[in-house]
Amino acid sequence: MAAPRFHELEIASVRNETPDAVAISFAIPEELEDVFDFLPGQYLTLRADVDGEDMRRSYSICSQLSDRGHRTVGVKRIADGRFSSFAQTLKAGDRIEVMPPQGRFTAKIGGRHDYLLLAAGSGITPCLSIAKSVLSGERDSTVTLLYANRNSASVMFRDDLNDLKDRYTTRFTLVHVMDEEAQDVEIMNGRLDAEKLENLASLGVIDPKSADAIYICGPEPMIRSASAAMAALGVGEDRIRFELFTPAPGSAPKPAPVKEKPDAVPANEATQGAAVEIILDGARRTIRVNAQSDTVLSAAQKAGLDLPWSCAGGMCCTCRCRIVEGRATMDENFSLEPWEIEAGFTLSCQSRPDTEKLVLDFDAQ
Numbered sequence: 596m597a598a599p600r601f602h603e604l605e606i607a608s609v610r611n612e613t614p615d616a617v618a619i620s621f622a623i624p625e626e627l628e629d630v631f632d633f634l635p636g637q638y639l640t641l642r643a644d645v646d647g648e649d650m651r652r653s654y655s656i657c658s659q660l661s662d663r664g665h666r667t668v669g670v671k672r673i674a675d676g677r678f679s680s681f682a683q684t685l686k687a688g689d690r691i692e693v694m695p696p697q698g699r700f701t702a703k704i705g706g707r708h709d710y711l712l713l714a715a716g717s718g719i720t721p722c723l724s725i726a727k728s729v730l731s732g733e734r735d736s737t738v739t740l741l742y743a744n745r746n747s748a749s750v751m752f753r754d755d756l757n758d759l760k761d762r763y764t765t766r767f768t769l770v771h772v773m774d775e776e777a778q779d780v781e782i783m784n785g786r787l788d789a790e791k792l793e794n795l796a797s798l799g800v801i802d803p804k805s806a807d808a809i810y811i812c813g814p815e816p817m818i819r820s821a822s823a824a825m826a827a828l829g830v831g832e833d834r835i836r837f838e839l840f841t842p843a844p845g846s847a848p849k850p851a852p853v854k855e856k857p858d859a860v861p862a863n864e865a866t867q868g869a870a871v872e873i874i875l876d877g878a879r880r881t882i883r884v885n886a887q888s889d890t891v892l893s894a895a896q897k898a899g900l901d902l903p904w905s906c907a908g909g910m911c912c913t914c915r916c917r918i919v920e921g922r923a924t925m926d927e928n929f930s931l932e933p934w935e936i937e938a939g940f941t942l943s944c945q946s947r948p949d950t951e952k953l954v955l956d957f958d959a960q
């Protein structure tokens with residue numbers, strides 16, 4: 596299968612969700628409907644030239660599985676976020692490059708299940724897609740959504756959530772938790788941390804033990820805290836899924852990370868580093884990678900080779916490839932499963948060659 600490629604799409608509409616968040620809908624031409632097929636929970640990677648820099652950012656799809664003709668993502672402006680600020684200026688009719696849906700934080704629709712969704716801030720976006728798709732696609736399933744925000748002004752997709760509440764009165768439960776605005780019920784006030792979740796479970800507001808699947812999406816500290824709380828409440832790891840897009844403050848990914856690697860293949864003047872052969876879309880090209888200063892992805896960028904990537908932080912898997920020959924070490928890995936590493940897969944945005952020759956197959960699935 597070919598590596599994912601960008602397609603230029605027209606923006607059909609932009610809706611203000613909060614003072615610092617918008618929902619952007621892309622028109623999907625009929626011939627690209629299959630290419631932009633998605634599972635609830637997946638994301639789109641957008642690409643644009645922002646102040647002269649080629650930037651990419653991934654945003655979760657909030658559309659329902661049965662939606663055709665458009666895909667919508669939610670974009671919240673983050674402090675010093677150049678791309679998220681740029682995205683707030685987009686308008687209907689603008690065209691922008693979009694990569695087909697990716698991601699493993701997904702729900703397969705079918706059967707009967709009880710879902711527990713824990714979302715904070717813009718982490719609501721994939722959870723909304725899952726909730727809408729489950730409620731419309733699984734006739735008898737239930738969804739409980741715990742949604743944490745600072746205050747009611749920062750609640751994204753309020754209309755969609757109210758619509759779900761009205762439409763699925765017995766199968767959808769929505770609980771808002773706010774830490775800067777007092778609500779009538781005391782337990783709904785404060786941060787969505789482990790203690791809060793344990794309290795909500797003891798009061799029967801949520802029932803993690805009987806949930807078939809628990810989806811957690813929000814900032815990294817909230818994900819870690821909620822995952823630990825679920826484990827403490829006896830929920831097996833196999834029922835917990837989480838989406839990590841943004842690492843904790845201070846460890847934001849760089850497009851071309853540089854890291855000292857003392858035991859790396861030496862880059863002398865003759866070799867300029869390890870020979871890395873790239874197989875992409877059936878074609879082969881060899882680049883030199885100095886493992887002391889570059890990952891495979893950053894070296895490829897310098898060589899003008901357009902490899903697939905999105906987060907450049909080891910989180911999204913867009914840059915996944917298989918090691919066909921040689922060895923490499925990853926700086927970080929937040930997304931590959933143990934079986935994938937066992938099978939030889941690696942993340943090119945994190946990989947530095949350990950051998951003089953390395954062959955990476957980006958077409959391998």
Ligand code: FES
Binds near residue numbers: 909913942
């Ligand atoms: S680009 Fe996201 S993991 Fe490598």
